[in-house]
Amino acid sequence: MMLDLTFENCQNTLLRSLPEEDFRMIAEHLERVEFAQRDVLFRPNEPVEYIVFPESGIFSLVIHPSDERGIEAGLFGRDGMSDGWIGAGIDSVPLECFVQVAGTGLRMKSSDLGRLAEERPAVCRMMFRWVHMLGLQTAQTVLANGSYNVEERLARWLLMCQDRLGRNDIHLTHDFLSVMLAVRRSSVTLAIHLLEGSRLISAKRGNITILDREALIGIAHGCYGPAEAEYERYIGLLRHDA
Numbered sequence: 001m002m003l004d005l006t007f008e009n010c011q012n013t014l015l016r017s018l019p020e021e022d023f024r025m026i027a028e029h030l031e032r033v034e035f036a037q038r039d040v041l042f043r044p045n046e047p048v049e050y051i052v053f054p055e056s057g058i059f060s061l062v063i064h065p066s067d068e069r070g071i072e073a074g075l076f077g078r079d080g081m082s083d084g085w086i087g088a089g090i091d092s093v094p095l096e097c098f099v100q101v102a103g104t105g106l107r108m109k110s111s112d113l114g115r116l117a118e119e120r121p122a123v124c125r126m127m128f129r130w131v132h133m134l135g136l137q138t139a140q141t142v143l144a145n146g147s148y149n150v151e152e153r154l155a156r157w158l159l160m161c162q163d164r165l166g167r168n169d170i171h172l173t174h175d176f177l178s179v180m181l182a183v184r185r186s187s188v189t190l191a192i193h194l195l196e197g198s199r200l201i202s203a204k205r206g207n208i209t210i211l212d213r214e215a216l217i218g219i220a221h222g223c224y225g226p227a228e229a230e231y232e233r234y235i236g237l238l239r240h241d242a
Helices: 020-027 110-119 121-147 150-165 174-181 185-197 213-223 226-234
Strands: 031-035 040-042 050-054 058-063 071-076 096-101 103-109 201-204 207-210
Touching (some): 020 110, 121 213, 150 185, 150 207
Antiparallel strands (some): 031 103, 201 207
16 A cells, blocks of 8 residues: 655654655655554664654663663654664664654665665755754763753653653653663652652653643753754754644
């Protein structure tokens, strides 16, 4: 069945940043795939066969220290793509990419995208801009992990998810959040209780609902905002109102 995808109805902001002619060249190679929570897109140091441009959901890039559980290095949704490094001829990275929140994505073979990046400057520029944005997000995460407490980091992370999901409800467990924030599960539980006690969120088993976005921004203060502003400057609208 032919994919019902046009420049106008595409839900991936990164693809929408392309000139229409370049978008159409990529669209010829895309297929729509549904992703469940915990699905793995690629594993550390293994060849990346497919590139995914999410339409919905949340995807995480995780680095695995030796003999330890993973730590999140970056997240993306409809703002990005699973692997921009292929534009530089890099076919594997020491990261794992998996699904945090179930959704759909537009998938194509990495070899096809790599070829288009060589042939079409706008495609190559799109990929390098994404790698730049992801690097800024990772730098902001390093700042958050080194200088902010768990409550502040949780506020930032929830805002980032809301930006990409376009809704207030986020379906996640405390175990997932402990990996994302690089802390123990008990620390996540305490931070959730603090935000819930201030009526900024509502938490039920496996689900967090954001009640007061502006207050969360105030708590996250300097660890949320700069990377998001840079994204909107160079690529497009990041936040979709919930």
